[in-house]
Amino acid sequence: MKEQNLADLEAAFNEKLKQDIRIEPKDWMPDAYRKTLIRQISQHAHSEIVGMLPEGNWITRAPNLRRKAVLLAKVQDEAGHGQYLYSAMETLGFSREQSIDDMHTGKAKYSSIFNYPTLTWADMGAVGWLVDGAAIMNQVPLCRTSYGPYARAMVRICKEESFHQRQGYEIMCTLMKGSEDQKAMAQDALNRFWWPALMMFGPSDAESTHTQQSIDWKIKRHTNDELRQMFVDASVPQAQLIGLTIPDPDLKWNEERGHYDFGEIDWEEFKQVVSGNGPCNAERIAARVKAKEEGMWVREAAMAYAEKKKAKKAS
Amino acid sequence: MKNNLFTYTLRIADDSLILGQRLSEWCGHGPIIEEDIALTNIALDLIGQATSLLEYAAVAENKGRSADDLAFLRFENQYFNTQLVEQKNGDFAVTIVRQWIFDTFRLPFYEALQHSSDKQLAAIAEKSLKETKYHWKHSSEWIIRMGDGTEESNKRVNDALILLWKFSDELFYMDDVDKELISQGIAVDLETLRPAFNERIHYVLQQATLQLPDSKWKLSGGRQGRHTEHFGHLIAEMQYMQRAYPNMEW
Amino acid sequence: MAGKEWPLWEVFIRSKQGLNHKHVGSIHAADAEMAVENARDVYTRRSEGISIWVVESSQVFASDPADSDALFEPANSKIYRHPTFYEVPDGVGHM
Numbered sequence: 001m002k003e004q005n006l007a008d009l010e011a012a013f014n015e016k017l018k019q020d021i022r023i024e025p026k027d028w029m030p031d032a033y034r035k036t037l038i039r040q041i042s043q044h045a046h047s048e049i050v051g052m053l054p055e056g057n058w059i060t061r062a063p064n065l066r067r068k069a070v071l072l073a074k075v076q077d078e079a080g081h082g083q084y085l086y087s088a089m090e091t092l093g094f095s096r097e098q099s100i101d102d103m104h105t106g107k108a109k110y111s112s113i114f115n116y117p118t119l120t121w122a123d124m125g126a127v128g129w130l131v132d133g134a135a136i137m138n139q140v141p142l143c144r145t146s147y148g149p150y151a152r153a154m155v156r157i158c159k160e161e162s163f164h165q166r167q168g169y170e171i172m173c174t175l176m177k178g179s180e181d182q183k184a185m186a187q188d189a190l191n192r193f194w195w196p197a198l199m200m201f202g203p204s205d206a207e208s209t210h211t212q213q214s215i216d217w218k219i220k221r222h223t224n225d226e227l228r229q230m231f232v233d234a235s236v237p238q239a240q241l242i243g244l245t246i247p248d249p250d251l252k253w254n255e256e257r258g259h260y261d262f263g264e265i266d267w268e269e270f271k272q273v274v275s276g277n278g279p280c281n282a283e284r285i286a287a288r289v290k291a292k293e294e295g296m297w298v299r300e301a302a303m304a305y306a307e308k309k310k311a312k313k314a315s
Numbered sequence: 316m317k318n319n320l321f322t323y324t325l326r327i328a329d330d331s332l333i334l335g336q337r338l339s340e341w342c343g344h345g346p347i348i349e350e351d352i353a354l355t356n357i358a359l360d361l362i363g364q365a366t367s368l369l370e371y372a373a374v375a376e377n378k379g380r381s382a383d384d385l386a387f388l389r390f391e392n393q394y395f396n397t398q399l400v401e402q403k404n405g406d407f408a409v410t411i412v413r414q415w416i417f418d419t420f421r422l423p424f425y426e427a428l429q430h431s432s433d434k435q436l437a438a439i440a441e442k443s444l445k446e447t448k449y450h451w452k453h454s455s456e457w458i459i460r461m462g463d464g465t466e467e468s469n470k471r472v473n474d475a476l477i478l479l480w481k482f483s484d485e486l487f488y489m490d491d492v493d494k495e496l497i498s499q500g501i502a503v504d505l506e507t508l509r510p511a512f513n514e515r516i517h518y519v520l521q522q523a524t525l526q527l528p529d530s531k532w533k534l535s536g537g538r539q540g541r542h543t544e545h546f547g548h549l550i551a552e553m554q555y556m557q558r559a560y561p562n563m564e565w
Numbered sequence: 566m567a568g569k570e571w572p573l574w575e576v577f578i579r580s581k582q583g584l585n586h587k588h589v590g591s592i593h594a595a596d597a598e599m600a601v602e603n604a605r606d607v608y609t610r611r612s613e614g615i616s617i618w619v620v621e622s623s624q625v626f627a628s629d630p631a632d633s634d635a636l637f638e639p640a641n642s643k644i645y646r647h648p649t650f651y652e653v654p655d656g657v658g659h660m
Contacts, residue, residue, distance in 0.1 A: 060553060065369070298347070300465055300468070305459070305464040
């Protein structure tokens with residue numbers, strides 16, 4: 001391609017971004033933009049799929065029929081959301097299988113929150129309320145992200161996800177209205193999930209390597225710290241309303257800023273969990289690899305049968 | 316005192332409940348995302364059926380027990396599901412063969428139960444039939460794909476048939492409970508379902524290039540509350556919360 | 566055959582009677598029947614559809630954005646295809 005040509009294409013691309021016109025799969029886009037999108041969308045998709053595991057852990061032990069059905073439906077939605085996202089990613093010319101393999105080898109990441117264990121039923125409440133709550137903070141602005149298929153997938157996901165956070169908060173409410181054991185269970189879940197939930201927004205803006213470029217490209221629409229603050233501001237009153245205590249002695253309302261101040265995140269823990277040393281990293285990956293390997297013969301059988309059928313039709 | 320309607324409804328409910336519980340173990344572990352979602356859909360349908368049926372059983376019993384009490388607070392020998400549905404998931408072939416035998420029975424069963432003189436059972440059957448048609452299509456197609464797929468899949472699905480076919484006859488189990496309710500037009504005479512069941516079984520197996528196992532040996536006991544060894548583990552897991560924290564709202 | 570992924574299918578859903586099928590995304594499936602079922606399970610969990618089309622993605626031939634000037638701009642100048650191009654007296658009412 002001639003240099004002039006390339007400059008024209010780039011100018012046209014930037015003009016589209018400026019005017020908030022969506023970029024579509026066959027449109028010209030800079031390589032780095034494509035790569036960043038593939039990384040971000042696949043990471044997001046992997047998070048949905050790995051995210052099925054900690055909650056799936058409680059489906060067979062859900063305390064009543066209603067909760068069992070709700071949890072099943074919710075975890076199934078996560079598989080669906082994973083698929084919407086893989087579908088968006090595949091429009092960029094990157095295959096789902098390759099991307100999943102990259103996750104299995106550790107080359108591609110998923111949200112660090114799913115490397116924490118779900119130890120009690122209350123964790124289903126905490127995960128729905130906080131983890132889905134944090135995810136929604138992240139996702140709502142992404143409905144306006146610059147890449148068309150990604151934005152459309154996010155619109156669908158956000159619409160479906162609104163019940164996820166509510167069902168989690170409802171679990172917490174029910175527990176806080178219950179016995180002392182139940183209240184303690186709820187508080188314990190909050191204690192364990194609060195800080196990991198704050199870490200979900202990623203490194204602080206000063207440390208984040210990708211943020212500025214992603215914001216210029218309108219792939220991201222808010223910085224990590226902005227989103228984290230929004231999440232804290234939204235969650236604190238929700239906790240207080242039902243009598244839960246946020247496990248942060250430094251948490252207090254700052255009249256001047258109009259936001260809550262909160263304590264320092266343990267970034268060493270964050271780094272360790274992201275790089276594979278969380279409580280469940282090995283287990284999560286092992287479960288996904290096992291599903292893939294044990295499903296191999298199933299996928300092959302279906303392909304072999306489809307090919308036989310095609311051949312029969314042709315003859 | 317004997318309560319036929321209660322027992323009858325409970326038997327149907329327990330089949331749905333226990334199979335739903337087994338299938339839900341797959342959630343997050345399916346052979347490919349699309350199939351993970353499909354299996355979960357079936358599990359959700361079954362849990363939904365179980366809920367409606369247990370609610371009705373609770374009404375029929377009229378002793379103040381709720382659907383949840385029935386689902387979570389009975390002892391092993393008080394569950395009346397067939398032994399087929401409690402069998403472990405095994406590999407995908409075992410899961411699908413178990414599902415397929417069950418769906419092939421449930422299809423003519425719900426078709427007949429729609430015409431029950433008991434309006435509630437008829438209504439549940441009508442709704443469940445729509446779901447079951449889809450389940451049957453899904454499981455039958457997989458039987459065919461596996462049977463006529465690769466050498467390995469053919470072997471696996473064949474092994475699964477050998478493992479599970481001996482439990483199929485219990486689906487047709489009937490005793491005095493059935494006989495009395497049949498005379499009132501409430502229950503389905505299961506013997507009348509055999510031709511439709513056999514025809515569907517053979518139709519699918521033929522396309523799948525598979526055959527039924529030679530052995531005619533049958534196992535049963537679930538309908539009388541006698542289960543296989545791993546059933547205790549299944550309900551231990553299912554009942555954990557209700558047993559550990561009795562009498563609480565969740 | 567390891568690594569041979571099921572083909573990709575584009576999914577189109579008619580959300581209700583009287584509307585066109587609309588593209589919603591994609592799924593993987595070994596054959597067309599399975600593609601319809603997978604599309605149903607993935608894209609209509611909340612009664613979003615009453616009819617599904619699936620097309621193998623490799624069968625879709627798309628226009629090239631680089632040609633879009635030539636393909637679509639000529640229509641912009643044909644304003645006489647639009648009703649507002651024509652003037653009619655106010656008293657005539659809806660036409």
